[in-house]
């Protein structure tokens with residue numbers, strides 16, 4: 001069986017810059033021969049994403065704005081993708097957000113609006129994009145989302161994003177159950193901390209990275225490329241028997257007490 005992605009098209013949602021985990025996924029899928037479609041939240045991200053994609057030799061990428069907080073915007077985006085390419089073979093959902101004030105201090109102080117915003121963008125958006133994307137996966141497909149240990153165990157300062165990730169993990173499993181009959185697999189990658197634009201919003205990042213280098217079984221942090229390669233596995237036929245799963249790409253840190 002061939003594990004190349006030649007002749008396959010994948011949607012990657014959430015590239016902000018070259019440090020994004022979504023960009024690591026893009027480079028791995030490109031290396032495997034995939035055609036890529038990028039979506040970005042607002043016009044601020046269009047140029048950085050286009051400039052990054054231009055560095056991928058031989059890639060004929062497409063670009064669409066998609067505000068995942070709007071059901072209409074999500075449907076419009078996938079209607080346009082259907083018109084432009086017809087069939088897609090998978091999707092990487094690398095989207096999350098919480099208000100900065102909800103990523104520090106006591107979780108008990110989280111506002112109703114902050115809680116709903118974090119869940120709207122970081123968890124419900126997977127339902128919305130999966131519902132819109134599935135009909136385009138006429139040859140079956142794979143959906144991958146990004147989660148974090150803070151959704152399984154309390155991690156200081158991660159607060160409302162941890163609760164949203166717990167919801168994302170269950171959301172992924174219920175979507176896996178619904179979409180399996182359509183040949184669509186849904187999985188998550190639980191990535192260890194990586195210094196990204198998003199990471200700037202949470203906790204004392206230097207201390208967290210240092211702790212991993214000292215304690216994680218592999219005694220080092222992970223890279224966007226390592227997460228990208230696991231996304232390649234989950235979006236290729238290599239993982240054809242796997243759905244509803246969370247793979248930890250975290251130097252083994254999550255096995256520690």
Ligand SMILES: CCCCCCc1ccc(Oc2ccc(Oc3cccc(O)n3)cc2)c(O)c1
Pocket residue numbers: 096097098099100147148150155156157158161192193194197198199200201202203204208
């Ligand atoms: C205290 C936790 C330490 C390890 C955190 C690893 C991690 C890093 C980045 C992660 O992704 C986000 C995405 C958006 C997010 O919300 C933000 C980010 C920046 C500014 C802001 O106002 N909100 C917070 C984390 C994430 O889910 C997990």
